[in-house]
Amino acid sequence: MPRIGIVFDRLRSEEKMLQKAAAGMGHDAVMTDAKITQFDTDGQAPDLGDVVLERCVSHFRGLYFASCLEFLGVPSVNSSAVSHLCGNKMLTTLQLKRSGVPTPRTLFAFSQEAAAECIERAGYPMVIKPVIGSWGRGVMKVADRDTMDAVIEVRALSDTPHDRIYYLQEVVKRPPRDIRVVTVGERPVAAMYRRSSGGFKTNVAAGADPEPCEITGELEDVAAAASRAVGGGILGVDLMEDEARGLVVHEVNSTVEFRGLATVARRDIPREMVEFAVGMAQR
């Protein structure tokens, strides 16, 4: 019976649900706080389990922890490669486009002058996103030249390495909601709608009840294709219902939150995740 490692930096409901699912299936769950774990390339390896569900909230902590796991020969779900890709919106968009997965038109520029020129040529409004970030932070609708100038000014002041990378996306015409699909091993397991609470973002509806979404054939195909495109594993595929084109994928999350979805899903999400990890350990 493989021992299931669960690596976290904040013990949320999701990690406790995974622990309970593993125990219920007869597996020892090895709970590891990434914040107090140390690695020595030449020393004794920490005991992390036979396979690890890497669940850090911090993208970079999770990414580098997964690299250490792989160095030790412990399979990490997700792998560092998948985490690297999904943690960066630009790399994800390029990979989705390359793989023929429907995704919004996106423009990239690498200086403030080029970004200003880019948006003037493409036309307003557009959505600007930080290439690394989650929960909708820093995602803004740029309606006009004044807003774009303000964004550029703020970025020049903070001047972090990623502030020079401009990710500008067409505004997708869609109902005021998006769809989150949890995929396990490239198979959609459950889906829900996320509604806007007034603004254009749909992922910040504080306190909104999860609303189940039926997994249609189209949703299944597009979510599976997106999951496959980024390398598979346990993922959260975010889609919008474009009025003209149908489903488009705008993001793939590599550390997916599923607490709300689990309350309405027909399938047992944590159990399916643990089953997937067991399969990885036995490969």
Ligand SMILES: Nc1ncnc2c1ncn2[C@@H]1O[C@H](COP(=O)(O)OP(=O)(O)OP(=O)(O)O)[C@@H](O)[C@H]1O
């Ligand atoms: N091109 C777009 N057109 C219209 N709305 C968009 C577009 N891109 C993003 N949005 C809206 O903004 C929200 C936040 O965008 P996005 O999901 O890319 O950010 P995020 O920080 O990765 O969020 P999360 O971590 O919750 O997935 C989306 O849920 C969606 O409702």
